[in-house]
Structures are given as structure tokens and as C-alpha cells.
Amino acid sequence: MKEIEIEEGQIKIIIPTFEKVSARAPVFYNPVMELNRDISVLALQQFRKERDADIKVCDAFGGSGIRGIRYSQEVDGVSEVLVNDISSLALEFAEKNRQLNGVDNMELSHDDANLVMRNNRGKFDVIDIDPFGTPSYFIESAANSLKADSMLCVTATDTSALCGTYKEPCIRKYNSLPLKTEYCHENGIRILISFVARTFAKYKKMVDVKLSHSSEHYMRIYFKIDKGAAKTDKSLENLGFIIHCRKCLFRDSVPGIAPSLLEECPLCGEKLLRGGPMWLGKIQDHSFINSMLEMISEKSLNQEKKVIKLLNLCMEEYDAPPGFYDLHVITKKLKISSPPLMDVLNDLKREGYSAYRTHYRPTGIKTDAPLSKIEKIVLSL
Numbered sequence: 271m272k273e274i275e276i277e278e279g280q281i282k283i284i285i286p287t288f289e290k291v292s293a294r295a296p297v298f299y300n301p302v303m304e305l306n307r308d309i310s311v312l313a314l315q316q317f318r319k320e321r322d323a324d325i326k327v328c329d330a331f332g333g334s335g336i337r338g339i340r341y342s343q344e345v346d347g348v349s350e351v352l353v354n355d356i357s358s359l360a361l362e363f364a365e366k367n368r369q370l371n372g373v374d375n376m377e378l379s380h381d382d383a384n385l386v387m388r389n390n391r392g393k394f395d396v397i398d399i400d401p402f403g404t405p406s407y408f409i410e411s412a413a414n415s416l417k418a419d420s421m422l423c424v425t426a427t428d429t430s431a432l433c434g435t436y437k438e439p440c441i442r443k444y445n446s447l448p449l450k451t452e453y454c455h456e457n458g459i460r461i462l463i464s465f466v467a468r469t470f471a472k473y474k475k476m477v478d479v480k481l482s483h484s485s486e487h488y489m490r491i492y493f494k495i496d497k498g499a500a501k502t503d504k505s506l507e508n509l510g511f512i513i514h515c516r517k518c519l520f521r522d523s524v525p526g527i528a529p530s531l532l533e534e535c536p537l538c539g540e541k542l543l544r545g546g547p548m549w550l551g552k553i554q555d556h557s558f559i560n561s562m563l564e565m566i567s568e569k570s571l572n573q574e575k576k577v578i579k580l581l582n583l584c585m586e587e588y589d590a591p592p593g594f595y596d597l598h599v600i601t602k603k604l605k606i607s608s609p610p611l612m613d614v615l616n617d618l619k620r621e622g623y624s625a626y627r628t629h630y631r632p633t634g635i636k637t638d639a640p641l642s643k644i645e646k647i648v649l650s651l
């Protein structure tokens with residue numbers, strides 16, 4: 271079997287050569303996910319800093335071992351990493367890569383991820399779930415396994431289900447109705463958070479989202495886990511629905527697990543779309559992300575510029591209401607050409623509204639201003 275060597279962060283790995291990135295490759299490696307791994311290194315470092323104690327990490331879908339090895343070598347204060355994979359060939363390479371990098375705090379495990387999490391209940395401070403496609407089959411075991419003051423990192427690549435290209439897969443996998451709008455990637459993240467929060471709630475565990483992003487073909491969310499029935503019940507108040515009018519762009523968030531929802535748009539009478547349950551609460555943590563940004567210079571990240579750009583945009587979103595407007599969708603409705611985005615944002619701010627860009631779309635506007643105000647400003651520019 272021919273092999274190639276890859277350098278990433280402060281480590282290198284060898285993997286069998288592959289023609290194209292695919293779940294069918296002998297050992298999975300996706301260079302596009304380097305950004306995801308760079309950000310993960312920073313998130314784990316920040317979690318470790320806040321916790322102020324060494325951490326044990328479970329890389330439940332280890333593949334070549336690249337992620338687990340990077341955690342072991344690039345995050346200070348990791349006492350142990352368990353790299354698990356169901357593929358024996360992946361583990362052979364993970365072991366070669368462990369030796370190549372002289373890692374002495376890494377164990378290997380050849381099991382189904384669900385069993386690894388359940389068999390090690392209460393052991394790990396961080397569990398990383400990075401499967402092919404949906405993470406939904408594995409969240410229950412993470413909820414069973416993780417203790418208070420721990421961290422869960424979740425990747426989902428089934429973005430078409432979460433964004434609502436077809437609604438049935440989202441209902442099947444996440445027990446939520448998706449909402450296909452210009453802000454469908456944010457809806458998808460909120461649906462995934464809602465699914466994780468409801469699954470953890472069964473165990474009287476609550477989630478606090480530290481960072482979430484939708485990049486390339488995947489979504490990634492970092493949760494801090496806490497325990498307690500009362501706190502969990504309170505946190506579930508963040509669940510709710512979004513209603514949306516495709517004709518006039520009216521939208522609203524409606525909290526509650528079974529709220530009564532308007533059928534018709536209050537502005538134009540069109541039949542409203544609806545999506546949920548989804549997480550209407552905070553999905554970015556300003557101080558967590560800011561501290562991640564502050565520690566970038568201490569790390570050696572190949573994707574540093576992209577990481578900085580993405581984290582700054584995510585940080586800007588921290589106190590914005592759910593959803594966003596798209597300047598091009600608004601100007602298409604108004605049948606005019608688009609003014610510069612920054613002019614619209616500045617005018618909204620001058621009028622006392624919050625107005626931010628979003629990492630989801632370069633033409634996105636996150637604001638608490640009503641649509642009528644945004645349209646008035648867009649028309650005046």
C-alpha cells in the first residue's frame with residue numbers, strides 16, 4: 271500500500287494514498303477539515319484553561335489519529351487521549367502516527383463509538399464526535415457518558431437534512447421540522463443544538479453552546495455540559511419555533527415546546543413556513559471565542575488567517591436574535607440593486623439598532639431592527 275505524509279499544525283501523519291476524499295478511502299483524511307481541527311485545538315485549550323485541571327479526551331471517530339494526536343501535542347494539559355475507530359486499518363495507521371510523533375499519552379481502541387462512550391462513563395472531560403454524516407446516532411451515548419463540567423464537540427456533515435432540502439430526513443434524525451430559508455444553515459445549527467439539548471436533558475444534563483459554525487460541507491458545535499434537573503429544565507426554555515413568510519420576508523421566533531403558531535403572515539396574509547423545535551438561545555459565547563482568538567499566536571496553525579476571520583464573525587453574532595436577513599434577498603424583493611453591506615449596517619447602528627455581519631453568508635445582516643426599517647434604509651442608499 272502506497273503512503274503519503276501530511277503535515278498539519280505541529281504534527282505529521284502518514285496515510286494510504288487516496289484518489290479523492292471519500293468515506294470509502296482506506297483511511298479517511300480530509301484536508302478541508304484542517305480548519306475544523308485548528309479551531310478544535312483552540313476550543314479544547316480554552317476549555318482546559320477555564321477548567322484549570324488536566325483533561326482526558328475521547329476522539330471517538332479517530333480515523334488516521336490526526337485529531338487525537340493534535341490534541342495530545344498541541345493542547346497544553348491533556349493527560350490522556352483515547353483514539354477510537356471501528357476500522358482496524360485506520361487504527362494501524364493511528365498507531366504508526368502515534369509513534370511517528372512520539373506521543374506517549376495516547377491509547378487506541380477498536381470499537382463502536384457508542385460502546386466506547388458508554389464503557390467509559392464519567393471518564394472523559396472531552397468527547398469529540400466526528401462521524402460520516404449525522405452525529406444523531408451517537409448523542410445519546412455522549413449524554414450518558416459525560417459528567418458535569420465537561421465538553422462535547424460535534425460535527426455534522428448531513429447539512430442537507432439539517433437545512434431542509436427534504437424535510438423527512440431532518441424529522442427522522444433530529445425530531446425537528448427544518449426551515450429552508452436564506453438562513454437555513456443557522457436553522458440547521460439550532461436544530462442540531464435542540465436535538466443535543468433534548469437528549470442530554472433526559473440525563474438531567476444541560477448544554478451551554480460555546481461556539482458554533484457552518485463551514486464548507488459541515489456544521490460544528492462546542493458544548494459545555496453541566497448537571498442538575500432545575501438548571502436543565504430552565505435551559506429548555508430556549509427551545510422554540512421560527513415562522514417565516516417567503517413572500518414579504520417577515521419572520522418571528524416563538525418560544526415553547528408546543529406554542530400556538532400563526533398560520534398566516536400578519537403583514538401580507540401569505541401562508542407561513544415553520545421550523546422547530548430549534549434552539550432559540552445563545553449559540554456563540556463572546557468571552558470564550560475572544561479568549562480563543564487571544565491564544566492563536568501561541569499555536570502554530572496553518573489556517574490561522576481563516577480561523578481569525580471565522581472566529582471574529584462568530585463572535586460578532588453572540589447576542590443577535592435568531593436568523594438574519596440577506597441583503598440580496600431584500601433588494602430582489604424591492605427590485606433594486608444592492609447598496610454596500612457596510613453602509614446598511616452603519617445606518618442601522620446610527621438609528622440605534624444592533625447590526626452585524628454573519629459568518630453564514632457575506633451578504634447576511636444580523637439585526638434587531640424590523641424589516642420595514644431595513645427596507646427604508648436600503649431604499650435610501
Ligand code: SAM
Binds near residue numbers: 299331382401
Ligand atoms: N476525526 C477524523 C479526522 O479529523 O480526520 C475523521 C473521522 S472520519 C469522518 C469518521 C471515522 O469514523 C472513520 O475513520 C470511520 O472508520 C469511523 N467510524 C465509522 N463508524 C464508526 C462507529 N460506529 N464507531 C467508531 N468509528 C466509526
